[in-house]
Amino acid sequence: MKKLLLLSALLIFACSYGQEDLTSPEISDLETLNSNLFKNLFQGDFSNAKNILDKLIELDNEDAVWYNFRGICNHTLNEFQDAMEDYNYALKLRPDYTFAYTNKGLLSYKLKDYETALISFNMAIENAPEDYQGYLYRAITNMKINDMKSACIDLQKASNCDFYEGAAWYDLTKIYPTKHIDNLRKQCN
Numbered sequence: 001m002k003k004l005l006l007l008s009a010l011l012i013f014a015c016s017y018g019q020e021d022l023t024s025p026e027i028s029d030l031e032t033l034n035s036n037l038f039k040n041l042f043q044g045d046f047s048n049a050k051n052i053l054d055k056l057i058e059l060d061n062e063d064a065v066w067y068n069f070r071g072i073c074n075h076t077l078n079e080f081q082d083a084m085e086d087y088n089y090a091l092k093l094r095p096d097y098t099f100a101y102t103n104k105g106l107l108s109y110k111l112k113d114y115e116t117a118l119i120s121f122n123m124a125i126e127n128a129p130e131d132y133q134g135y136l137y138r139a140i141t142n143m144k145i146n147d148m149k150s151a152c153i154d155l156q157k158a159s160n161c162d163f164y165e166g167a168a169w170y171d172l173t174k175i176y177p178t179k180h181i182d183n184l185r186k187q188c189n
Contacts, residue, residue, distance in 0.1 A: 029059060037069075046073040064094035068103060075107050083107055098128040102137065109141055117141045132161035143184075152188035 033056050040049040050073035056066045071086030087104040090097055105120030121138035128134065139154035 030056070033059075041069075046076045049073050050077065062093060064090040064097050064100065067093065068097065068100045071100070071103055071107075075103070075110075080107060080111060096127045098124045098131065098134070101127065102133060105137055105141070109137070109144070114141055114145050130161055132158040135161065148187060151184075155184075155188055 033052050037049055037052045037056070040046070040052060050070055053066055053070040053073060056063070057070065060066065067086045067090035071083045071090065074080070074083035074086060084104065084107055087100050087107065090100040091104070094100070101120045101124035105117045105124065108114070108117035108120055118138060118141055121134050121141065124131070124134035125138065135154040135158035139151045139158060142148070142151035142154060
């Protein structure tokens with residue numbers, strides 16, 4: 001689950017960052033910090049990545065991406081309160097930030113706050129209805145609270161959003177044993 005969260009975050013970052021002013025005197029600092037950030041993230045050194053993100057936030061405290069990334073680091077380091085604060089601040093800065101909603105939902109799920117998880121996944125879906133992950137994670141949460149009907153509906157929606165056939169079911173196999181997935185498929189058909 002950590003790898004899935006990290007890979008999602010890195011893809012999100014690549015797609016959403018890069019609008020900085022290239023004439024800024026701080027650009028070399030940003031470039032160096034960016035490079036070091038990704039090196040640490042790919043090496044799984046979330047503590048150092050978090051320190052770099054603290055510096056990036058000092059340089060630009062209005063960038064929701066940095067708070068979302070720091071939330072991921074805090075989440076991975078089991079600093080859950082700090083992670084939730086970062087996700088919430090990212091959403092304050094950018095209320096349509098799908099990935100911060102998804103990450104907040106994942107953390108809420110981990111903390112067994114299923115109501116907040118569902119609300120967060122609902123917001124992620126509202127902002128990006130074409131992204132299968134919101135449906136997938138909402139389905140997993142619904143399964144956890146034994147709402148199998150809603151879970152099946154969301155799994156079908158996730159499958160319809162797939163960028164390749166079966167991505168949602170494949171991701172689900174990383175979380176649940178294959179036997180459980182086979183039973184779920186039967187139940188949903």
